[in-house]
Amino acid sequence: MTDKKLPSADSNKFKVWEGSSVFVSQGRHWSSAFIWLSAGLLGVTVIFAFSSKIDQTVSVRGKLSPSGSVQDIESPSSGVVLDVFASDGDFVEAGDILLTVESKSLSSRLSEINEKIQLLSLEISGLKDIIESGGKPSLFKPLPPLPTGIDDAQLVSRMLTARNQVNQIRSELIKVDIRLQSKSSSLNYQTQITNDLKPLYDNGAMARNAYLDQINRLQENKAEFSTLVTERSRIVGSVSSRVNSLNQQLLSLRTQLTSVNEQIGYRNVKAPVSGRVFNLMASPYSVVSSSEKLLTIVPSNNLQALVEIPNSDIGFIKVGQAVSVSVDSFPSGEFGYIRGSLISIGSDALPPDQDSPQRYFPGTVKLVQQSVVSGDTSLNLQSGMSITANIKLRSRPTISILTDIFTRQLDGVKRFR
Structure with missing residues (x-):
């Protein structure tokens, strides 16, 4: 007759669930590790929030424009256009004959x-x-x-x-x-x-x-x-x-x-500056009047970005700040950003117009490059292209994001009646 073994003292810490063959055991070291891990993450987060910096930027709209003024070419006198020697988009040198007007x-x-x-x-x-x-x-x-x-x-x-x-x-x-x-x-x-x-x-x-x-x-x-x-x-x-x-x-x-x-x-109308011909409105044998606009020459000077800075964002904007420019025609995800710097700011705000519904300060951004690149493809910029400029104002601690939220909430409570 075989004697039945009595359960040992160590076996008392396991209990059998009726109807199941699963035994569950929960160790104390898991809860302790979780607490320490949470505390460590919180500490790292706090340290990161106070020590790391984030860039505060302002996004403004604008367009590309040549650094020189656009030249409107007018008819020197009333008469008939005999010959036209340029077409829209042609590049002309200063002194080139554009057209001839017979008066x-x-x-x-x-x-x-x-x-x-x-x-x-x-x-x-x-x-x-x-x-x-x-x-x-x-x-x-x-x-x-x-x-x-x-x-x-x-x-x-x-x-x-x-x-x-x-x-x-x-x-x-x-x-x-x-x-x-x-x-x-x-x-x-x-x-x-x-x-x-x-x-x-x-x-x-x-x-x-x-x-x-x-x-x-x-x-x-x-x-x-x-x-x-x-x-x-x-x-x-x-x-x-x-x-x-x-x-x-x-x-x-x-x-x-x-x-x-x-x-x-002057019946031989000549180009006053080097540039590209746009808005050519004259054609052979067309009749023109004195001082009538015939075409426009966009100078071949480097392009710059003319931006409209909202009145609410002008406080921290200064000349010399770094700017990253995204051209609407070339998605930034594919062509990236064009680096630049703010070289001038208007001394006074301009009144609202059709493009800007609120008062704004005019600004000028000097561009580092005159083209965008995607892989082996290089595309030149053109005057008149619309852009979005991100002006870097300053670097702030990451914790300021949270403090700004609380500050706005507190200001809201103060204004509550």
């Missing part, structure tokens, strides 16, 4: 000015000869012949009219000179008679009244001679005034002629 109005204006200059020069030439002669016909020089080979009958007629005016003045002076010669002879004759009668009058051989009548006739001749001399001087003076007036007109016409020639020279 009929300028051509007719140039012809009109030249005709007036010819007329005035012809008249001035004839009048100057009168002034230089002092109004004496004996010193008149022959008038130069009229220009030949002029097909414009109206211009020829106006030249003849100007020549006739000079001849008319000469005729007046000739008549005055004839009368002066006659009065001079008469004056000499009367003077001689008076001189001959004076001894007779002095010796009493001649009546007083007869002698005084002779003296009166002499004085009348002198007065008439003096009047004719004055008339000749008056005519010469009026001619001199006329020449001064014509010279002023001639000077004005020559100034206009220079201006018109310059405008005609």
Whole structure:
């Protein structure tokens, strides 16, 4: 008969669940390890929260723009576009001819000015000869012949009219000179008679009244001679005034002629700066008006980002802060960010507009690179592309995230009524 073994003292710590063959045992070292692990994690978290830093950034919207100003090219005058030598997107160098504008109005204006200059020069030439002669016909020089080979009958007629005016003045002076010669002879004759009668009058051989009548006739001749001399001087003076007036007109016409020639020279519209052509609105044989916008040239200077900083975020933003720029056309997940720095901030907030519903400060970001790269592919940036700029304000302890939450909650309680 086999004796049954009695259970040992160690077996008392296990109990059998009825209907189950599973034995469960829970050791005390698991709870202790869990407590220490939790405490360690909490300590590490607290240390990390106080020692580690996170970057505080502000995201603002903007667009790419050339560092130089965009040039709007306008038509120098009204006319017809003859040739266009550039297309949208073409790169042009400064001084390249973009298009040619033919102005009929300028051509007719140039012809009109030249005709007036010819007329005035012809008249001035004839009048100057009168002034230089002092109004004496004996010193008149022959008038130069009229220009030949002029097909414009109206211009020829106006030249003849100007020549006739000079001849008319000469005729007046000739008549005055004839009368002066006659009065001079008469004056000499009367003077001689008076001189001959004076001894007779002095010796009493001649009546007083007869002698005084002779003296009166002499004085009348002198007065008439003096009047004719004055008339000749008056005519010469009026001619001199006329020449001064014509010279002023001639000077004005020559100034206009220079201006018109310059405008005609500008009919070849040239690029003022190097860059790309955009918004080309002119085409061959199209009619344009003076100062009408024909195209736009975007300078080839490096691009920069123009950003709009909200009024609520301007407090910690300063010139020189680092900026990471994401171009909307090139997803940052594939092409990454473009590094840059804030180089300028507006001194005052600008009022809201269609793009920005609130007041904002304009800012400028200088970009480190002018293209984005994905693998072996490099894509150039273009003016006008919209961007998002992340401006790095400062580094803060990680714990500040939690303290900010509590601070906002506390401020909410203070404002609660």
